[in-house]
Amino acid sequence: MNRMRTDASNSFACKFIGCLLLGLVTLACAHEATWRKAADQKSVRFLIPVLHFQNLSREQNLALTRQFAHLWRQKSGYDHFISDQVIRQEMTQAGTSIPATNYTLNHRIIPLSGRTQIHLSVLDNETGQIVSIAAGSAASTRQYPVVLEQVIDQLLFE
Incomplete structure (x- = not known):
C-alpha cells in the first residue's frame, strides 16, 4: 500500500515538474521573441x-x-x-x-x-x-x- 502511495506521489511530482519546466521553456521562448522583435525594430x-x-x-x-x-x-x-x-x-x-x-x-x-x-x-x-x-x-x-x-x-x- 505504501509503495502504491509512493508511486502515485512520484508520478504526480514528475508531472508537476514536467509542466513547470514546459511553462518555463515557453516563457523563455516568448521573452526571447519579444526581445528579438524590439532589437529588430531598433535597427530597422x-x-x-x-x-x-x-x-x-x-x-x-x-x-x-x-x-x-x-x-x-x-x-x-x-x-x-x-x-x-x-x-x-x-x-x-x-x-x-x-x-x-x-x-x-x-x-x-x-x-x-x-x-x-x-x-x-x-x-x-x-x-x-x-x-x-x-x-x-x-x-x-x-x-x-x-x-x-x-x-x-x-x-x-x-
Whole structure:
C-alpha cells in the first residue's frame, strides 16, 4: 500500500515538474521573441526627431520636421527614413514608435542673431535616438530655417 502511495506521489511530482519546466521553456521562448522583435525594430530605421515649436500650428511643425529631415540628410550624409504617418503618430505621442523605456531631457541654448535665443529641449532615449525636439519661439517664422540649420549643427558637432 505504501509503495502504491509512493508511486502515485512520484508520478504526480514528475508531472508537476514536467509542466513547470514546459511553462518555463515557453516563457523563455516568448521573452526571447519579444526581445528579438524590439532589437529588430531598433535597427530597422532611424527616425527624424519631431519638432515642437510653441508658436506654430501642427501643420507648420510637420512642415518644419520634413525640412529638418531634408537638412539633416544633407548635412550628416546619412540616409534616414521618414514618413508622414510616423510624424503624425509621434506628434500625438512622442516616442511611441521607438521601443525604448528610459528617456533623458537635455537642455541647450542656441543663440541667434541679436538677442534672440532658442531654448532647446532634446528628449533622448536609451538607444541614443533623439525622439523629439521642443523649442521656444523665435522672433519671426522667417527665422525657423536658420534655427533648423543651427540645431542640426549643434546636434552633429556636439
